[in-house]
Amino acid sequence: MKKIIVIYFTLIFSLQAQTSNITGKVTSEVGTPLIGANVILQGTLIGTATDSRGNFSFTGLTKAGYIVEVTMVGYKKFVSNPLNLDDDKIDLSITLEPQSFQIDQVVVTAGKHNQDISELPVSAYVINANEFSEKSFVKLDDALRYAPGVNVTFDQVSIRGSSGYSRGAGTRVLVAIDGIPLYTGDTGEIIWEVVPVTEIQRVEIIKGAASSLYGSTALGGVINVITKDIASNPLTYIRTYVGAYDKPSHTEWDWSGERRIYNGLTLSHSNKIGKLGFSLSFSRIEDQSYRQGGWSKRYAGYVRAKYTFNESTNLSFLANGYTQDRGTFNFWKDSRNALVPPDNDQGQRTPSDRLLYALVFENVVNSNFNYKVNTSLYRTYWKDDSESNNSSGTNLYRSEIQTEYKISENLLTVNGIEGSYGIVKSNIFSNPDAKNIGVYTHWEYDFNFPLTLTFGSRFDYGKLDTLKSFSAVSPKFGINYNLSKYTILRSSVGMGFRAPTLAEAFTSTRASGIPVKPNPNIDRETSYSFEIGVNQNISDFWNLDLALFHNEYFDFIEPRIDTTQISDPYVIFDNVPKAKIQGAELNSLFNFDRLNVTLNLSYMYLWARDIENNRSLKYRPRHLFYGKLSYSPGIFEFGLDFRYWSKVEEIDFELIEFNLLPDGHKRVDVYVVDLRGGVNLFTLGVPVNIYLNANNLFNYNYVEMIGNISPIRNISLNLELIF
Amino acid sequence: MKKFIPQILMFFNLFFFSCGEGISPAPEIIEPGFSGTIRFIGQWPSDITQTNIVLFKNPLLSAADFNVFNIKFISNTIPYGASIYNFDSRENFLLADVQPGEYAYLAVGQSKTPQLSLSRSDWFVAGVYYQNGDTTKPGTLTIPIDALIEGIEIIVDFNNPPPQPPGG
Numbered sequence: 001m002k003k004i005i006v007i008y009f010t011l012i013f014s015l016q017a018q019t020s021n022i023t024g025k026v027t028s029e030v031g032t033p034l035i036g037a038n039v040i041l042q043g044t045l046i047g048t049a050t051d052s053r054g055n056f057s058f059t060g061l062t063k064a065g066y067i068v069e070v071t072m073v074g075y076k077k078f079v080s081n082p083l084n085l086d087d088d089k090i091d092l093s094i095t096l097e098p099q100s101f102q103i104d105q106v107v108v109t110a111g112k113h114n115q116d117i118s119e120l121p122v123s124a125y126v127i128n129a130n131e132f133s134e135k136s137f138v139k140l141d142d143a144l145r146y147a148p149g150v151n152v153t154f155d156q157v158s159i160r161g162s163s164g165y166s167r168g169a170g171t172r173v174l175v176a177i178d179g180i181p182l183y184t185g186d187t188g189e190i191i192w193e194v195v196p197v198t199e200i201q202r203v204e205i206i207k208g209a210a211s212s213l214y215g216s217t218a219l220g221g222v223i224n225v226i227t228k229d230i231a232s233n234p235l236t237y238i239r240t241y242v243g244a245y246d247k248p249s250h251t252e253w254d255w256s257g258e259r260r261i262y263n264g265l266t267l268s269h270s271n272k273i274g275k276l277g278f279s280l281s282f283s284r285i286e287d288q289s290y291r292q293g294g295w296s297k298r299y300a301g302y303v304r305a306k307y308t309f310n311e312s313t314n315l316s317f318l319a320n321g322y323t324q325d326r327g328t329f330n331f332w333k334d335s336r337n338a339l340v341p342p343d344n345d346q347g348q349r350t351p352s353d354r355l356l357y358a359l360v361f362e363n364v365v366n367s368n369f370n371y372k373v374n375t376s377l378y379r380t381y382w383k384d385d386s387e388s389n390n391s392s393g394t395n396l397y398r399s400e401i402q403t404e405y406k407i408s409e410n411l412l413t414v415n416g417i418e419g420s421y422g423i424v425k426s427n428i429f430s431n432p433d434a435k436n437i438g439v440y441t442h443w444e445y446d447f448n449f450p451l452t453l454t455f456g457s458r459f460d461y462g463k464l465d466t467l468k469s470f471s472a473v474s475p476k477f478g479i480n481y482n483l484s485k486y487t488i489l490r491s492s493v494g495m496g497f498r499a500p501t502l503a504e505a506f507t508s509t510r511a512s513g514i515p516v517k518p519n520p521n522i523d524r525e526t527s528y529s530f531e532i533g534v535n536q537n538i539s540d541f542w543n544l545d546l547a548l549f550h551n552e553y554f555d556f557i558e559p560r561i562d563t564t565q566i567s568d569p570y571v572i573f574d575n576v577p578k579a580k581i582q583g584a585e586l587n588s589l590f591n592f593d594r595l596n597v598t599l600n601l602s603y604m605y606l607w608a609r610d611i612e613n614n615r616s617l618k619y620r621p622r623h624l625f626y627g628k629l630s631y632s633p634g635i636f637e638f639g640l641d642f643r644y645w646s647k648v649e650e651i652d653f654e655l656i657e658f659n660l661l662p663d664g665h666k667r668v669d670v671y672v673v674d675l676r677g678g679v680n681l682f683t684l685g686v687p688v689n690i691y692l693n694a695n696n697l698f699n700y701n702y703v704e705m706i707g708n709i710s711p712i713r714n715i716s717l718n719l720e721l722i723f
Numbered sequence: 724m725k726k727f728i729p730q731i732l733m734f735f736n737l738f739f740f741s742c743g744e745g746i747s748p749a750p751e752i753i754e755p756g757f758s759g760t761i762r763f764i765g766q767w768p769s770d771i772t773q774t775n776i777v778l779f780k781n782p783l784l785s786a787a788d789f790n791v792f793n794i795k796f797i798s799n800t801i802p803y804g805a806s807i808y809n810f811d812s813r814e815n816f817l818l819a820d821v822q823p824g825e826y827a828y829l830a831v832g833q834s835k836t837p838q839l840s841l842s843r844s845d846w847f848v849a850g851v852y853y854q855n856g857d858t859t860k861p862g863t864l865t866i867p868i869d870a871l872i873e874g875i876e877i878i879v880d881f882n883n884p885p886p887q888p889p890g891g
Contacts, residue, residue: 252748336748668745701745709746 024092121478162220185422188501243716759875786890
């Protein structure tokens with residue numbers, strides 16, 4: 001075996017004899033080195049990220065004409081002329097121009113291949129990695145709370161009202177890391193702590209049903225975390241932060257008598273040695289919490305290795321996970337003890353371990369055809385100290401083969417097959433398993449007017465343990481028309497589905513004194529969705545985007561409190577025969593370049609109805625407004641964020657009526673203001689960024705989920721070192 | 724730029740909503756009741772087994788008024804030989820049904836029975852609550868909604884016992 005390996009590598013190295021190098025430096029207009037810019041050679045799988053000086057290098061290239069493409073969120077894409085490698089070495093100096101609006105941002109999630117947002121038939125939004133540093137975000141959901149069209153209820157994300165709050169069971173938003181889904185095999189929930197925020201390059205949010213490509217759970221949309229590419233030169237990143245929660249605004253709530261602290265440290269390094277590139281990251285995160293029992297302590301690790309066989313073939317390995325210990329805080333004791341859990345929950349802990357492994361093989365067969373094979377294993381384990389002593393261990397295996405074929409200059413198709421198998425061993429969901437297989441096809445035709453038509457469909461077949469098997473066809477049709485240089489029209493119509501999770505079907509436990517019972521008759525839910533939108537560049541500094549959407553759901557799965565037996569009410573997941581979610585989303589971006597000022601304003605109106613019972617769907621605010629003002633004079637950065645959402649109309653009133661949640665009716669309109677300031681010393685040659693954040697500046701007390709006060713005012717200092 | 728100043732100002736205006744406090748604690752619900760001190764003067768009689776504070780809704784005009792429906796409160800037994808005893812009707816009780824309203828008779832009763840008895844003949848009144856120093860008649864205790872009447876004082880003078888209600 002060893003001989004074979006030696007011969008193999010000898011061959012590889014001998015093929016490198018006639019090679020050339022491309023090196024370069026990427027800077028902003030004012031000459032600041034841009035760190036982490038993505039540099040690729042078009043038509044190949046060769047890519048890298050710039051280092052702390054903005055430098056990149058490609059070595060061992062065969063003599064041929066290459067086109068260098070550089071992208072970075074917030075900057076216009078740079079594409080070089082074809083480079084002739086007659087010389088052994090080419091050195092490039094690339095200046096990226098700032099991008100006023102997101103419309104030219106490249107995304108990969110909507111069609112599973114590279115597209116500009118301006119070409120999409122659906123609404124999309126991109127969160128820049130810088131936001132995680134500037135605002136000291138520790139988890140991905142912290143950032144999603146500021147994304148237009150998105151709201152987060154406790155730990156459950158919702159795009160355009162797709163989800164309410166289902167106690168961690170199931171999601172209608174597919175969250176993925178580099179396209180690999182992150183929902184767990186038992187509860188089907190998203191574990192936000194699994195996402196390594198310091199490794200994020202950007203987060204792509206695709207709004208509206210995406211089951212035609214992604215199958216179940218993408219009913220409301222997709223959030224895809226794109227991780228940083230591996231730098232060609234050594235790059236070390238250190239981030240540390242420390243913060244403190246202020247004292248509660250009511251003396252009755254001051255259970256600890258002290259200011260609670262949170263802090264974290266991340267060490268990350270990436271490099272390339274020959275054909276092997278790697279990124280390693282380790283984080284320690286600790287939060288004493290402003291709530292008694294809300295504390296957590298987490299150690300997280302991230303390893304990514306990429307072996308480039310040649311310009312057309314590479315193999316990537318990802319291992320990402322954490323081990324965490326945390327307290328339990330589901331609901332408050334009552335509103336006079338709003339930061340203290342009920343007596344029965346006092347002192348409880350929930351240790352958990354989550355680990356995601358993935359292998360991705362990519363091959364560019366020729367300039368028109370490439371394919372990708374990925375396979376992953378998501379292992380999760382948790383247990384709690386509740387009265388039921390719940391525990392669950394899950395293995396979720398998943399594989400996907402995806403092809404991309406450019407049939408002609410105008411026609412492109414993406415096709416694939418995806419299968420998953422999850423097996424659970426627990427005392428809360430019993431020991432069920434789940435299988436699913438899906439086949440999808442996606443076609444895009446670009447007319448020259450310019451009009452882009454998109455058609456896709458996916459067939460899924462699945463079975464959850466003893467439940468009857470299901471199948472679903474999810475077609476989607478989209479159109480994108482650039483009416484003029486300034487006006488882009490888009491529209492899409494499609495069908496989607498979501499299979500119940502094992503937790504929704506089989507949970508049998510008690511949580512905070514509330515029984516949860518299984519529902520063996522639960523069925524999959526289906527939907528059809530429609531969206532029409534327009535993007536208008538009003539002027540050089542003002543972009544406006546309007547979208548109207550209409551979604552209808554059938555057999556919508558929602559948790560409800562069954563009060564048939566008055567003496568013993570319980571939670572059960574059940575199908576709501578019909579639900580309708582309609583609304584409008586308006587996003588306005590002012591970018592005053594000369595003043596270094598940007599102002600984002602976004603408003604969403606949401607009309608989410610349970611048609612059968614003629615009432616609002618639970619935990620969906622009707623009005624959401626987000627505002628973000630940024631001012632960046634020189635090396636300084638200042639920002640102000642404002643979030644508003646109206647008081648949710650429908651909640652679990654039964655919890656209150658049956659005195660399971662004292663004062664649970666207390667909820668308010670939400671107004672939250674965050675203030676931040678920072679200094680970027682890179683321009684001065686010092687590889688340091690410093691940010692100061694004041695979150696919930698006015699210490700406004702609100703709940704996302706009833707009986708659980710959201711973070712009170714807290715101030716943090718964040719330090720980044722990159723070299 | 725100038726034409727956008729109103730929009731920017733409006734954006735800032737919205738922040739002022741955040742200055743409200745949002746959710747606040749529910750008002751404290753005070754269980755109605757009464758509290759105070761019993762002072763004992765003189766030598767405790769021998770053989771006493773039960774010493775309790777007892778509250779009656781209606782006046783004790785006959786032995787028949789000493790019944791379980793008229794008794795609204797019986798404290799825990801006061802330790803034999805105590806010289807002072809602090810009480811709170813919400814905390815230490817054998818029976819408590821103290822609702823807002825007027826109560827006609829509050830007293831300290833003593834008994835020599837091994838078990839708590841509700842027979843009038845088993846009890847001797849050792850001290851009575853008087854209102855405003857008027858010892859000519861038992862004081863009326865008025866308990867308002869959501870309030871605790873504090874500072875009630877009853878003197879038990881073993882050398883000078885109060886008038887006994889009928890049926891003793």
